[in-house]
Amino acid sequence: MAKKEGASSRKPFTGKEVHVPCLNKDRYGATDFEGCVKVGDNVKDVSRRVYTLKDIDIHQKNEFGVTNLELMKNGNAPYAKDGT
Template sequence: MGERSSQLPSEGAGHKISGKIYTPIDYKGTVKVNGEVKDVSRRVYQRNDIDLVYFDETTGLTNLERMQAGKPPIGADRNPVELHHILQKEVGPMAELRETTHQEYYSQLHGLVKSGASFRNNPLLNKQYNNFRYNYWKWRASLITGGN
């Protein structure tokens, strides 16, 4: 396994592909919700600046190991990376955001849906998303490791 680092890249630093912070990728998959198979395929804008060898002292896992366990990696803000529903719909396009960015721009990022109308208020859609999120991080890790 690679070196473990508890240092995080500074804001704007990290591994960038072609100078871009995000790479769009199409996720194809299904989840089971109450015995019914649901298609959760969507476009996800993945961050290119995640430090895969960052060591999370709380869990004892590197970011890559966190993803392999279905957990989000830790971002440069020292918080778990969050998946943001761009159109505020489940299923819909998503972006990996730092928690601090998600909180700082909360009203701008969540202005498409009236208060109380979130899909999270629907128990089936909320479960569908939680199942997707777990599978997504595992899948994201498999892209990095080549399925190992």
């Protein structure tokens, strides 16, 4: 029978902001996330760099009355303040 890992033995994902010279720092942020997940018997590295738009209002509603927060919770992309 397989040994089940406890939640306390798992390492959490870690992230740190990074400086990217060509990135518009007023509009975007860059963060490097590091971590692994276990899929079946294999451990997979899911580390990546994530770019985020800084001008997102989570309370802004789209034309259907759905907020950006609700969109993101459902896995959809939010709208920026300029409507894009």
